[in-house]
Amino acid sequence: MAKDKKQPRPKAETPKGFRDYFGQDVTERRDMLDRIAQVYHRHGFDPLETSAVETVEALGKFLPDVDRPNAGVFAWQEEAVPGGGTAGDWLALRYDLTAPLARVAAQYRNDLPSPYRRFAMGPVWRNEKPGPGRFRQFYQCDADTVGSASVAADAEICGMLADALEGVGIDRGDYLVRINNRKVLNGVLEAAQVREDQAEDVLRQIDKFDKVGREGVLALLTTGRLDDSGARIDGVGLSEAQAGPVLAFLEAKGADNAATLDNLSAAVGGSAIGAEGVDELRQIAAMLAAMGVAEDRAVIDPAVVRGLGYYTGPVFEAELTFEILDEKGRKRQFGSVAGGGRYDGLVERFTGQKVPATGVSIGVDRLLAALRAKGLAGAEVAGPVVVTVMDRDRMSDYQSMAADLRAAGIRAEVYLGNPKNFGNQLKYADKRGAPVAIIQGGDEAERGVVQVKDLILGAKIAAEASVEEWKSQPAQTEVARADLVAEVRRIIG
Template sequence: MAKDRKGRPRAETPKGFRDYFGADVTERAEMLRRVADIYHRYGFEALESSAVETVEALGKFLPDVDRPNEGVFAWQEEDDWLALRYDLTAPLARVYAQHRNDLPTPYRRYAMGPVWRNEKPGPGRFRQFYQCDADTVGAPSVAADAEMCAMLCDALEAVGIERGDYVVRVNNRKVLNGVMEAAGVLDPADRDRFKHERGIVLRAIDKLDRLGDAGVRALLGEGRKDESGDYTAGAGLSGDQSDIVMAFMSAKRADAATTVARLRELVGGSGIGADGVAELELIGELSAEQGYADDRIEIDPSVVRGLGYYTGPVFEAELTFEITDEKGRPQRFGSVAGGGRYDDLVKRFTGQAVPATGVSIGVDRLLAALRAKGRTGGAARGPVVVTVMDRQQMAEYQKMAADLRAAGVRAEVYLGNPKNFGNQLKYADRRGSPVAVIQGEDEAARGVVQLKDLVLGARLASEATHEEWKAQPAQREVPRGELVAEVRRLLDSH
């Protein structure tokens, strides 16, 4: 345990973790409530699975990690190795395999909660973060994938991302495999052949936004040296082979129909590629039929998401509005959610292929986007504070707070040292309290209370003229019986 010079433990969060305070927690809870309402409206049921799984059950599905079980927090307990879940999908596979005889097919569930990754932390990269998932297990039709995309659109709009500020981009692993086959780096008869080269090609495609066409083409060929002088070996593709891959990345056209037509040309005679193109075409048709046109759901061959994990359609929600970075430069916000079809995950437990598709929302990123748009993140309103002027009247102060709570008003009695009344008002200010309730011995004898409008008082103190100050006093006296009604009126006025 880390200790300071006096031998006491240091009061600090472990590296890669953080604490969440009031507004962070309540804003996240409200956002997740709205998302859950959409999921529930689509017929999905809530599931809370254990945060701890056996390492064997988690398996090797952690994205971007080569060795099994790398990147998880694990420990040995008797004969088993246990680990904190690194996502919400691997536990779903275990739950479905374990309870499949008692669950409906298809099984539609949503889950929300923290996950843990034992990775090197960095700016904006934490070892514990929240995910919000929805999955359909047991539905082979790509209609389930199209539904996921539509539901993702509805969820984004429900939390405050306006139409036009996002797009759900869709691709298909099968189309990529068809392009690989056409480029000569995938042999349907021997999937392990060219595996190393395919890995380099896929990673190169994923870096298109950062490296540009020239950088990606270099990685497809002999390799690339970056600005620091570091050299990355390439896939060793010929010029003709690279042309096929580059043409795939630029295959997006003005609408879904022409994009699909271009992809059909690129996969050539590949059977799996043709299947993938047909699935994309159907997703486009189903989406359009439901009213989700290209402005919300679009076919985009550049989408690449942990492709060793997915077996069919993949999709990603990208926010299209601009924000400014720490240097004031404009940039697009980027991806906040993604998912796709993963038909092989449950097979690890059952030995039989079970079709499945799902979507995962990056909770922290979506919350950051809402703050960037001004849809949340404003100063949270604190509780009404009932001050303590006379310790002998504590029961009455508690009754005031109880009356306010019964009327749906957030309220508390000041429970610190009441000797200094100024400190009580400072406390109310730090809590963001809109109103302070004051009743001393004189007010109690007359059956009245003083209401101090802290919001109006702060505004008047900073900007009001003397005449305005006199015309709108921030403190008023009201009968005790009208306490609740007057407090509600003040809150409504703000």
């Protein structure tokens, strides 16, 4: 009789495009998000947690329509499972936090307050090709107001974003919230007499202003240009006269908000929709000033053009203005860490009624990288005090010590490995980043004392001190068992 073949062992590896997070990474991200949540809470926003799984139908227009409903997301079809959904329905992991908000706003519209302010933080998944710094699972941090058409909601989001950046430790002067309005650009396109079939191409070329400058955008809007490799890039086909209002829009940034707004008024000419957008920006600027958000924190800036194909009104992004060294040792500005704006149609797919909304999304990994670059995160997270085990039969005594430390608010654990080799226990404490080790053998127990070993000081002495200095400041002290908590608190304090 043939023997069954052994099943190959599974590979212990993370799937491509995913990653594992360990203690310090998780702690730093949690602390940062907790600080942001405190700011959002103070502004009257409520937390919302939604399921990681949505129906593909609810995820909406951002997905392919018919042939491949699972493209771009991790999706599957329901099977005939008792108590489950309808067999054949497509389900998917959420790819952002906005689509679930649309579903919630429609599903609970009779129960939720209107306007509804919410913030959400959590992982999202995208079934896309991974690459350097591009993962298939990542965190998002969103805040949105659903149900208010007032630009006061946009101003509130911008002010709250500035407060959130300062809340995590970014200093004033190291960030700037920049604000624009899609209606202004619509007015510019109208003033330039851009045809509807040209509008998307014009938006695409406007987005290149930071890279190619005025003359480059002028060429791209009109007859075209050669790129750095010498290849020909076709232009949109506008005349230079048509391109004039577009360039005026891009160069409208003035010495202050008042000057910028005057320049934008000139750029939109007689366009009614453009004038409406400029007026909305004036209102936002006035409200931010009233909220104490000065122009060194949030400013009107026509250069904010990303996302204008999606947003319908005010649009904003938060940019970190300090410099860092890249992988080649060159100085560069850190750049954008958040973006958002006003959008229509959030709930309309579900209810048939337009529900105005505005919101912002913070790039969690990117903001955390910025905090590390500024030295505001990345410090060593202290491990627990480790109570070593000298006698297996006295485990209850060791657990009692750890319990006393924890009751005093001190992180502590008992060593639960093989206690035979004491050196391995200290190696374990070192790997855990423990600041202190507690030692009590039979002799100490009889005398009612414990040995408290300062591991941080001990490592420093071992690396730097002479024998005489080591003798004059020992890293291990003996204290009464009743003084254990006070001695540990003294060391780690």
